[in-house]
Amino acid sequence: MFRRIVSIPKPWSSVHSFSTSAVRSSGGLAAILEQVSAKKTPSREDKAASKYANRKPQQAPPARKKKVFVRWATGSEKAREIANAVVSEVLSSRSDGRLRLIVPEENRIQELSMQEVARQLDLEVHSLRFLKNETDAAGRPLPLVKRVPVREAFRLHADRIAAEREKELRNKGVAASRVGAKERRAPDSKQVRISWQISPTDFSNQKSKEIRGHLERGHTVLVLLANKDAPDSAAKLSPRELARRSALLDDLAAILEGVNCSVVRSGDPASRVELKLVPKASQQVDRNALKEQRRLQRAEKLKRRLERHGAASTQE
Structure with missing residues (x-):
């Protein structure tokens, strides 16, 4: 009456990722647990570490050089223009504005910055003249600048402008006799x-x-x-x-x-x-005397005009 039910076990090969050989050897269960732990999903920290493992470290951006600004507190617009031309020559040779300054009146040479020169210089009395480029102890260029009277700076600037204009005219093919006539x-x-x-x-x-x-x-x-x-x-x-x-x-x-x-x-x-x-x-006539003579002539002419105007008013 009783019917015997025989259960047929499923083969181990149907179990996902486990082999029957692993179950048969050395107890089976321990081997299965070992395989499961080996295939464990990596943690978030491990993923993050592997993600950035091959990334190159970022290089810091190069330091930006500070621009040198020079402000003049004295001098006319023309005097500042001449001084700024020397500043441009200095900065084109040395970007940090370091230079050697010759002070003829005191018979000394100073090494200082362009800003220090601007603070010391009175453009009503003195200006600057670029001489040449020397080198400092590290082998870098160091401009040599001389302090000169402002009148001399004006004359040198005018000579330089005239030479540049003459060169420009010669390049355009203007005759040399016409270019040199003014000089x-x-x-x-x-x-x-x-x-x-x-x-x-x-x-x-x-x-x-x-x-x-x-x-x-x-x-x-x-x-x-x-x-x-x-x-x-x-x-x-x-x-x-x-x-x-x-x-x-x-x-x-x-x-x-x-x-x-x-x-x-x-x-x-x-x-x-x-x-x-x-x-x-x-x-040759003294210019001041000539001006005085003309002033007197104008005054005399104005006096005669007023006298004529007064006489006309009296007649009316």
């Missing part, structure tokens, strides 16, 4: 340009008065007669044109006869002629 003039000289094509009226009313005025004030005058469009051209001219130019030179000589000055002539009427007019000592 050949004395500091108190004046230049008057006259075109060969000028009309007799303009010559007598404008240019002749301009020349006489400069000479009466004691200025040396450089008169340049040339073509308006091509000052250095030496094209073949007709006899009529040559005669007209000779007549113009004769008119100019007649004007200068009434002025006490020496005349040095150079050039050729076929191209250009230069006249250097130097007033003699008796002709």
Whole structure:
């Protein structure tokens, strides 16, 4: 009546990730537990460690160099512009602004920063002049700068600007005689340009008065007669044109006869002629005296005008 039920065990191969050989050997259960512990899921800390294991360490960004700012408390705008030009030369050689400063009045050389120089320097009296680059003990460039009177700095700056402009003009193909004309003039000289094509009226009313005025004030005058469009051209001219130019030179000589000055002539009427007019000592007039004379003339003219106005009011 009773029926015997025989249970058939499932094979160990159906159990996930466990083999029957592991169960049969040395007790079975211990081996199974060992396999389970070996396949245990790694912890969060282990995952994080493995994630960053092969990452390269980040390098710190390079330190930024501080810019050197120089502020001037004294001096005109032009004086500051000249001093800033020297500052630019110093910083282009040495970014931290270190330099050697020569102080001629005290016969000493200092090594200091550009900011310290700016605090010590009075641009109303002194300025700076860049001399050259030397080297410090570490072999780095160290600019050598000299403290100079502000008038000398202005003169050096003007000479440098003139040299740069001359170079620029020469690169553009401008004739050397035109470029050097200004430099050949004395500091108190004046230049008057006259075109060969000028009309007799303009010559007598404008240019002749301009020349006489400069000479009466004691200025040396450089008169340049040339073509308006091509000052250095030496094209073949007709006899009529040559005669007209000779007549113009004769008119100019007649004007200068009434002025006490020496005349040095150079050039050729076929191209250009230069006249250097130097007033003699008796002709030179003190500028202050001339200003005073003009002031008195204006005062006298104003007085006569007021007298006429007063007389007209009385008649009314």
